[in-house]
Amino acid sequence: MSATYRDALRAALLYLVLSVVWLQFSGYLLNSFFDSSDELLRWQLINGYAWVVLSAGLIFLARARLFRCLGIGARLRERNEDRERLRQAAAVFDCTREGVLVTNSKGLIVHVNRAFMAITGYQSEEVLGQQPSLFKSGHHPPGFYQAMFATLDSTGEWSGEIWNRRKSGEIYPQWQTIRLIHDDQGQLSHYVAVFSDISAIKDSEHELTHLAHHDPLTDLPNRLLFTDRVEQALASAQIHKRGCALLMIDLDHFKMINDSLGHNVGDQMLKAVAERLQGMFGPGITLARLGGDEFAVLAESCPQLVQAAALAQRIIDGLKEPFLINGHQLFINASIGISLFPGDALSAEQLLRNADSALFKAKSAGRDDYALYTEELTAHAQQRVEIAFELRRALEQHELRVYYQPVHDMKTSRLIGVEALVRWEHPQRGLVSPAEFIPIAERTGLISDIDNWVMQQACEQMCRWKRAGVELSFIAVNVSSRLFARRELYQRVAQVLRETGLDPAYLELEVTESAVMEDPEVALEQMHRLRELGVRLAIDDFGTGYSSLLRLKRLPVQKLKIDQGFVAGLPCDEDDGAIVRVIIALAQSMGMQVHAEGIEQREQAAFLLEHDCDLGQGYWFGRPVPAQALDWARAPAIG
Ligand code: C2E
Ligand code: MG
Ligand code: MG
Secondary structure (H helix, E strand, O other), rough: OOHHHHHHHHHHHHHHHHHHHHHHHHHHHHHHHHOOOOHHHHHHHHHHHHOOOHHHHHHHOOHHHHHHHHHHHHHHHHHHHHHHHHHHHHHHHHOOOOEEEEEOOOOEEHHHHHHHHHHOOOOOHHHHOOOOHEEEEEOHHHHHHHHHHHHHHHHOOEEEEEEOOOOOOOOOEEEEEEEEEEEEOOEEEEEEEEEEEEHHHHHHHHHHHHHHHHHOOOOOOOOOOHHHHHHHHHHHHHHHOOOEEEEEEEOHHHHHHHHHHHHHHHHHHHHHEEEEHHHHHOOOEEEEEEEEEEEEEEOOOOOOOHHHHHHHHHHHHHHHEEEEOOEEOOOOEEEEEEEEEOOOOOOHHHHHHHHHHHHHHHHHHHOOEEEEEEHHHHHHHHHHHHHHHHHHHHHHHHOEEEEEEEEEOOOOOOOOEEEEEEEEEEEOEEEEEEEHHHHHHHHOOHHHHHHHHHHHHHHHHHHHHOOOOOOOOOEEEEEEEHHHOOOOHHHHHHHHHHHHOOOOEEEEEEEEHHHHHHHHHHHHHHHHHHHHOOOOOEEEOOOOOOOOHHHHHHHHHHHHEEEEEHOOOOOOOHHHHHHHHHHHHHHHHHOEEEEEOOOHHHHHHHHHHHOOOOOEEOOOOOEEEEEOOOOOOOOOOOO
């Protein structure tokens, strides 16, 4: 054997041995790759360690082996990415807030995650190998689960709300998605359920529904829920041939509590009223707060009017006991309107509307009492709607007129002023009284246009009289309570004075006592502003508005007009006589003029003159008439 041949043989042997060693070595390495921990594998890849191995192969291996090694390297990398994905999935599986439960094809639990344990309260070892029926709440009928599996079978997936039971026994709602998993052969291998605990959402939903249906201050049902309850009660009453009663309650002069003691006390008062009312009723009676100081009561079994009336009286009497709020002893009265099913109304809406009309009647009749709904009230309500509609047209078509009623000096009996009073010359109904349409105009907002128009007409008329040489001390114009507190009143008065050129000292604005007392602070401010313009101020219908004397003293007012209700009883009614005397004394002590209205008889005028009343107005002196019909010379002898 030549040396060259021996060398070639030795080289071939060495190649063989090294190939075997390499194969062993690469196999070992690959094994170690596959068996090594994930971190080690990544570390090796980042540092290119595997490539070092492959370059070793480069030296020793033939081209074919190089490709094999590269192939192995690529597979190794692919597998590495799979592992990365699996690792990420495992992290998601463990960290997700959704509970995950995996069962095998037989429905036995094989895996649960941490969130599952947190939500259900079970540890994994307690549930592995068990069936998910362990969590059944009994909340769903069997048909529910049948439908769920039918959907799973047909679509491979089911999502929905399901109520399950925690380990503690508590039943809770969860939103769950179940999916079928198949193996490579297409055989069902697992069920995966992913769910979230939606009890918090349900709670807040419940809370929102509660808020939408309850008054936040008293927690009583609000108008929405109450109307719903009335509807249900009527449906049930119809079936069981029962009668129901609806009582609408309004607290009298509640605004005064708010104004004088603040809204905090007002709120506490409303809560206390709600509690007291609630305490009076048993089952079958629903109390609601409809808003402001308005409450409503539904009596589901109230066959007769007498029972409803007795309930109303019980409420009125029950509220009479004083309330102790923040150290204040407070008293409150209530007015109540009653409407009955089926006698007065057949629907919830109608029943509510009729009770409201009856309440209006109770309030107009002097408050602190209840009123029953009657057919007559419906006619009135309908008429009110018609008037509101027609009044708009009346303004546009110039159907309104201003009448003037004379005001006489009691001592000289001379006509010294007039009050402007609006009239509506209705094309069909003739002359309509303001008592009929002013309250409607106030409700619909038309009052602003009406009062502005009357003021403009009155001022223009006064200018005409002045130019004609008529001696008049003042022209009085009524200002609605709705406008009195508004800033625009001042602007409007200033504008009318500017436009007509009337000396402001001739214009007297009449504001009712109740309008002043509705918001005394605002009234005070408004009055001072109006006084700055130079106009005179009078309080109309005095004696009906629960004035506080202290407040009255602060008002920049020149005149008190005694309400005609007190004049009517003169001179015989002792109470009326006493009240009139007190008002006159009061006005004089505060340096105000006193003016009596509604004088229909000479005796009334004589009584007033005797007690030093300054001015008088009434049919006995002269009725309201158009401007040209005023009798300037008339001076009836009082004494
Ligand atoms: P008021 O301001 O107290 O006006 C006095 C009312 O008593 C007038 O009723 C007048 O016609 C009536 N009256 C006068 N003397 C007598 C009498 O001797 N006996 C009786 N029984 N009544 C007498 P009228 O004109 O029907 O007005 C009623 C109310 O309507 C007024 O009461 C006033 O509050 C309101 N009003 C009238 N015109 C206007 C207006 O232009 N604007 C506003 N906002 N309200 C007005
Ligand atoms: Mg008046
Ligand atoms: Mg009056």
